[in-house]
Amino acid sequence: MNTPHVVVVMGxxxxxxxTIGPLLAARFGVPYAEADDFHPQAxxxxxxxxxxxxxxxxxxWLDAIGDWARGRAGLGGVVSCSALKRSYRDRLRAAAPDVxxxxxxxxxxLIEDRMSHRQGHFMPTALLDSQFATLQPLEPDETGVAVDVSGSPEEITGRAVTALAALPEPTA
Incomplete structure (x- = not known):
C-alpha cells in the first residue's frame, strides 16, 4: 500500500x-488527529x-472524525478512533471511502495494566469490560490490519508500518 491514505488507529x-497514532503519522510524514478532541463535552x-x-x-463524534478524514483524502493523515463496531467503521468509510x-x-x-498507569485521561479502567463487549474486530472485507500491542511503542509502530505496506492497493 502506498501513502497517502488516511489511517484510523482503532482498538x-x-x-x-x-501513542501509536502520532508515531505512525511521523513515519508517514502526515498530520495526526486525536479522536478524543472530536468528542462533544457531554x-x-x-x-x-x-x-x-x-x-x-x-x-x-464519528461524523466529525469522518469529516476530518474526508478533508485529508489524497493528502494522508492518521487519526485515532476506537471504531469498535463495524457500523462505526462503515460510517467513517461512508465519509472517507479510502480510510x-x-x-x-x-x-x-496487559491493556488494563497500561490503563491503570496512565494519567490525565478521562476513560476509567471500569469501562474496559464494556469496550471489549462492544468490540467487533475487523472483518475480511474491511481494509486494515491487526497489530499486537506487546512491546515498545517503536516495535508496535514498526509492525503497523510493515503490515500496512503489505496491503494491496484498492482497485477502483
Whole structure:
C-alpha cells in the first residue's frame, strides 16, 4: 500500500492509540488527529463519570472524525478512533471511502495494566469490560490490519508500518 491514505488507529481504550497514532503519522510524514478532541463535552462528561456512550452519543463524534478524514483524502493523515463496531467503521468509510484501519489488539490484562498507569485521561479502567463487549474486530472485507500491542511503542509502530505496506492497493 502506498501513502497517502488516511489511517484510523482503532482498538479498545488502553491499547495505545494516542501513542501509536502520532508515531505512525511521523513515519508517514502526515498530520495526526486525536479522536478524543472530536468528542462533544457531554460525551467526555459521561465517560468521566464511568457511563458508557450510546451509539447515539457517538454519531456526532464519528461524523466529525469522518469529516476530518474526508478533508485529508489524497493528502494522508492518521487519526485515532476506537471504531469498535463495524457500523462505526462503515460510517467513517461512508465519509472517507479510502480510510485504512490499524486495529491495535492485545491481552486484556496487559491493556488494563497500561490503563491503570496512565494519567490525565478521562476513560476509567471500569469501562474496559464494556469496550471489549462492544468490540467487533475487523472483518475480511474491511481494509486494515491487526497489530499486537506487546512491546515498545517503536516495535508496535514498526509492525503497523510493515503490515500496512503489505496491503494491496484498492482497485477502483
Amino acid at each position: 479498545v481504550a488502553g491499547t495505545g492509540k494516542t 460525551n467526555i462528561a459521561k465517560m468521566s463519570a464511568g457511563v458508557p456512550l450510546t451509539d447515539e452519543d457517538r454519531l456526532p 485504512v484501519f490499524v486495529h491495535l489488539t492485545g491481552d486484556r490484562a
